[in-house]
Amino acid sequence: MQDRTYTEDAEPGDEATVAGWVHEVRDLGGIAFLILRDATGKIQIKFEKDEMDDDLVETGLGVSRESVVTVTGTVEEEPRAPTGVEVVPESVEVIAPADPELPLDPSGKVDAELSTRLDNRTLDLRKDEVQAIFEIRSEVLRATREQFREVGCTEITTPKIVATGTEGGTELFPITYFGREAFMNQSPQLFKQLMAGSNLERVFEIGPIFRAEEHNTPRHLNEATSIDFEGAFCDHHDAMDVVEGVVKAAYEAVAENCAEELETLGIADDFSVPEGEFPRLSYEEAIERINATGELDEQLVWGDDLPTEGEKALGADVGGHYFITDWPSEIKPFYIMDDDEDEELSTGFDLMHPRMELVSGGQREHRFEHLVEGFEQQGLDPDEFEYYTKMFKYGMPPHAGFGLGGERLLMTMLDLDNIREAVLFPRDRQRLSP
Known part of the structure; x- marks a missing residue:
């Protein structure tokens, strides 16, 4: 819209046209006020x-x-x-009238159940708190991309329709692809490894992944955003260094550039950037420390x-935040390399937040014969993955x-109760629309 003035830019003495949504109307008798809201605030x-x-x-x-509405005035x-x-109006034009019976209250004065909010996400996003989450999400992704470039990565995009599952198993969404069976990709894992074997060497991708999980919890989704890295001539220690840098860069960017959004969410005083190196605990040490807490009914043993x-x-x-390293080989995927000094250990690692797991990673098996053996040990047919193994x-x-x-x-950074709060249009076992 030409000659439109955003509410935050309106200055005394201006002749301005502002446009946005009617937030509320206050009629005080001889005088009344219309509060107009746009992306920059209210006027x-x-x-x-x-x-x-x-x-x-x-x-x-x-x-x-x-x-x-649009309002023109002084x-x-x-x-x-x-x-x-x-603004003292000279004209008011109603561009698109809204039904008086709204399915939820964008002002936030009346709470709505999460399911109602997700059914009416466009209205829900007119609330400052919800908008703040997605402004922060955008900043996290911007900072993440920048940090990957800082460590020499090239951004890639890999297929989401594949002939075989990344890890096999039952967590696959089958689709019909011109008369053939295909699947929605669980992970860019195999493709990003192939790129690490190209002259690109270090690559990253931010994109959707699809898993037919049976879990229906506040922290599981069937379509999620995966932030992936793969680096040639890197070992698992190098990969841990990269992900630690990415997580810290995301927190630093939010702290520096999203102060207003953190205030809106009421967490500005509690938000802090992780300091120091993330502890790296071995799997064995992790189960010992868990057992020592006495929180479990049964003690964990090796392999659990x-x-x-x-x-x-x-x-x-x-x-x-902390890492768990040196996982047992038998419980890590076929592409995770075993430790050179102890075949019972893998080079796999997880990055944990105190609330949940954030990352799975490790050094990959790059030797053809060992890779094929890993397929067979996990009951997978190497021939189905020939495009990868060859x-x-x-x-x-x-x-x-x-x-x-x-x-x-994002969920752990902002202390959200449900992961669906961090997704515009979540996909879970019950939700396929909108």
């Missing part, structure tokens, strides 16, 4: 009934909340107004996966990487 429109045209007053005060200083200025209760107990004990015959360097859950990073 007060003042109607002095006895001094204005009746049609103008009727239009301005008769419009329903959340209708889209900007005047008014210290009592929310932004210190107000860590239950949610155990992760929370260890997270409370550590008190910040490239390991042509000079595949040692490489390592990770996958970081974008929504989990």
Whole structure:
């Protein structure tokens, strides 16, 4: 819209046209106010009934909340107004009237259930708190991309429709692809490894992944955003250094550039950038510390996966981000390389927040024969993955990487109760629309 003035830019003495949504109407008798909201904030429109045209007053005060309007008038200083200025209107045009019966209250005065909010996400995003989450999400992704470039990465985009699952198993979404069976990709894992074997060497991707998880919890999604890295001539220690730098860069960017959003969410005083190196605990040390907390009914033994209760107990004990390293080989995927000195150990690692796992990573098996053996040990047919395995015959360097859950990073950073708060249009077992 030409000659439009955003509310934050309206200055006393301006002749301005502002456009946005009707946040609320306050009728105080002889004087009334329409509060107009746009992406930059809110501004007060003042109607002095006895001094204005009746049609103008009727239009301005008769419009329903959340209708889209444009207002043209003079900007005047008014210290009592929310932004210190107000507009005295010369014209009000209703561009798109809103139904008076709204499915939720964008002003936030009346709470709505999460399911109702997600069913009406466009309205929900008109709330300052919800908008703040996605402004922060945008900043996190910007900072993440910048940090990857700082460590010499090239951004890539890999297929989301594939002939075979990344890790096999039941967590695959099958689709029909021109009469053939195909799947939505669980991870860019195999493709990013192939790129590490190219002359690009270090690559990253930020994109969707799809998992037919049976879990229906506040921290699981069936379509999520994965932040992935793969680096040639890197080992698992190098990969941990990269992901630690990425997480810290995201926090630093939010602290520096999203102060207003943190205030809106009410967490500015509690938000802090992680300091120092993240502790690196071996799997064996992790289960010993979990057992020592006494929080589990049964003691963990070597080879057990860590239950949610155990992760929370260890997270409370550590008190910040930390890595778990040296996982048993048998519980890590086929592409994770075993430790050179102890085949029972893998080079796999997880990055944990005190609330949950954020990252899975490790050094990859780059030797063709060992890779094929790993497939067979996990009951997978190497022939189904020939497009992947054959490239390991042509000079595949040692490489390592990770996958970081974008929504989990945001959820833990902002202390959100449900991961769906960090997704515009979540996909879970029940939700396929909108």
